[in-house]
Amino acid sequence: MESYSGNSPSFFEEKNPDMYEIRGNTQADLSTDASSGNGLQRNLQARHLTMISLGGTIGTGLFLASGSSIATGGPGFSQVAYCLIGTMIYAMMSSLGEMATYLPITGSINAYGTRFFDPALGFMLGWVYWFSWSVTLATELVASSVIISYWISLERCPGWVWALVFILVLTALNLATVKAYGETEYWMSLIKVLAVVVFIIVGFLYIGGAVGKPAEGMPKPGTQVFDMMPFKGGFGGLFSIFLNAGFSFQGAELVGIAAGECKNPGKNVPKAIRQVFWRILLFYVLTILIIGMCIPYNDPALANDDGDIESSPFTRVFVQAGISIGGDIMNAVILIAILSAGNSGLYASSRALHTLSKEGNAPKFLGYVNRYGVPVYCVLATSLVGCLAFIVSLPQVGQGEAYNWLLSLASSTGFIAWIGIAFCHLRFRMAYKAQGRSMKDLPFVSRLYPFGPIYTLAVCWIILLGQGYSAFSPFNIKSFLSAYVTLPFIVILYFGNKFWSKTKILNLMDVDLDTGRAYMDTSMAVKDSDSVTSDKSTSWWKKALSIIF
Template sequence: MESYEGQPTYSEKIETTEVIESHNNELTTASGEGGLQRNLQARHLTMISLGGTIGTGLFLASGSSISVAGPGYALIAYGLIGTMVYCFMSSLGEMTTYMPITGSINAYGTRFVDPAFGFMLGWVYWFSWSITLAAELVAAGLIISYWVPVENCPGWVWALVFIVVLTSLNLTTVKAYGETEYWLSLIKVLAVAVFIIVGFLYIGGAVGKGFIEADGSVAPQPGAAVFNMGPFHGGFAGLASIFLNAGFSFQGAELVGIAAGETKNPRKNVPRAIRQVFWRILLFYILTITIIGLCIPYNDPILGNADGNIESSPFTRVFVRAGIKIGGDIMNAVILVAILSAGNSGLYASSRALHTLSKEGSAPKFFGYVNRWGVPVYCVLATSLVGCLAFIVSLPQIGQGEAYNWLLSLSSTTGFVAWVGIAVNHIRFRMAYKAQGRNIKDLPFISHLYPFGPIYTILICAIILLGQGYTAFSPFSIKAFLSAYITLPFVVLLYLGNKFWCKTKILKLVDVDLDTGRSFIDITMNVDDTASQAEKKNSSWWKKIVHILA
């Protein structure tokens, strides 16, 4: 995946002033006092995506995946999903660098495919992240129960506290949100780095020798013998059953595209963020799962998360086995930060998707209101109300662990639909670009995986969406069937319903709008990066380390 510094053609320069004016109007015109503002920097953009992906999927669901399918199948599942993420991130990078607009996933669907397609993607994406917010709040309640038993303080109390905190953060300026997310995500990145170091020390025998289990037995020595206890457990059924976990874990990588419309210099910062986010996430997940598989047997009962106990976090388990007694408390605090960070990113992403729907006329007009600090207030509040679903599912009468599994399934399924939408949008974007006689080399960022990348994304997502619930048929389980497939009919209904009601048609390639919102400012103006380079060169050693990680 490489960038190409294309130069504007003569005709593009002629229309620059007109399009810049249109572009600025799109950013600043709203129903309220102002508009969305470009106040996010490159480091904010990178950490927003990391914040959305490094959450319960890594800290909790990874242990469950290894328990169900073994570390070998877990590596295959996460690796396969990781390659797919690489493909659609490349597609998204090409589109968002060319046309950096807020709520890009559904906006591109409306612009490049069909208004009904954009309508469907917008509501699916909003629903996906709203449910993710609820799932993160449920998980936060489970983590707090590590210190404060549910009998003393029920989970819905913590859900209420956290939803108020996250809503307050998202009602501040986007720059304040980006700065908060940067530091929260940095804590998570550092924690994962420390975990990897401790894991290798434990595997090498430097720490944690002869660890005694709670029942008095001696834990098996970490290494290849532990990994080989059941690397491919459960056969194909085990592998298929953890794809949703893997998908949920990577969900959030596409936040780069959502935040592009509020990012400074998107032509330079978006491609950089996409490269950094993908490789760091993939590195973290592959190394983490490998270490867990070498340290903890797949049949360790604590990994299964059957009772919703936070001790099932493999991170906590490895620290305890390594003999770091305080490690359990530290890791649980970090996991709590990770979950709040992921919920923070989810609330941001879903509120921007809802704002875009409103500007397109696919949601009530008042959701288009933006205050003078560039915050779509009503979109944030509406999404927070959906997050209050966590209040219900965290009630003891329903059961925390079971509720979390349902929310994870719903969020993962809708997340895969959104990724399919990105791939379809990219195919249509390229087809329209070619049909209108434009030169691919003029794109500021080129996805060299096209057309393989988007086609591969669509195939993998389709196989997972249709096949992930096949175990519900033998023997048939209505509960498992609904958990796997209940969202798919609603996706079809959203698309066909809007298409019938609004009488929309698939756009002709020559009629696709490839100009409104295009980043002509970045194309026609050179970016003087001297100051930032000088600052980087003169920064202290600890700032340089932070820059490498972030």
């Protein structure tokens, strides 16, 4: 088959010629482009990219929900569920890495849908992803106000005051340069990583009897606690943890979102993807193991039913280990984790909205980028939606019922994004092969193809379709709608746009695999300071530390 030259005009070049173009490879070129309001800047280094993805996943799901998982299915099923989800994340990240390295496009999740399959798919993925993170931002505001109440009661200062302060801070950070955002996220994520490392060390010391001791009448940490009931609830218990674990890992795809603003994406994106997977799997698996061996599954505080921040399993392990200030330390870390997740969420959703605007699927003014490379109006619009969702959550406004529906809708859309990534990878490879291109030209090749994307699709669909199984026995209409309201929502978005815009599924030979490659062709030899440093010979202890940091 004759190779595709890429010289014929494509759908994207006809509709918006600068939509995916990244002009030049120098900082001067990028600054000039950004000053006209047309382009973002590539100022994120490898360490920023790694921590952005890590910061989006290590949050309340690990610090709080991990205890609930053990209470639901026991420590054994928790290990199984988190390991299974970890393998799926690896498969999904491998797919994303191949595409993001070949075409490092900001807001890549919806951009790839538009480019590789159907503009209506990109429209649906973009709006779903933006909505998901916008509402998630509101949940972080709610959680932050609750955590502050650990030190300052709500009677002394209402929670909405702290939420307002935090949203202003996060908005200000995202309105600064992308490098300022990356640097802030790097240090906040680093604090979280350090806290988890310290927790793992303290946990093993407690299990080994070196520090602390259990309360009188309680089982000894280790096998006695783990063996109380490692597999609780049968299939239903395992499936419930499977769902929780999936939600906890959401945010790993932020590497693809940030690839369009990263230096040397051909090298830094694959590096970040490989490192993030092992770090997340290490932290989650070891953390769940330690909690399951330190705190009995039937400890009433594990379920966290009352929302009391003192019931964090991290806090309880520190206290049992004899570290009296563990509660204050961990609550401070959890607050940082929440702010970090909100920071990443605001960044991801604003870039998705910017891409929608450049595609013509959102108001044109949202595509404006200031001279610092920041999509100002996208950041402000996302912050506004986050504030509105937070207001809906207040008890004075309908007791938060509307907010619960929004949260249910947002919590499922992360899986839609993963489905979109896996499906787009299948289409990308099919188009790449159909156009006669060589696999040797790919900067990063996913070794799991085609099993990886197929496995991701299967796991995510099982989660989406099975999450409301408890609503059928006995049937509960409210639980049913809450679990499955996402599905008709995405169908309406896709087919609604397809009908309105008259879009068509792209032929594999018409898929544009070239626009946006100009940057890669001219910048592959360019190295930032992080890349230069990493290429130098390092001592064994530095290499060991690099596995974690």
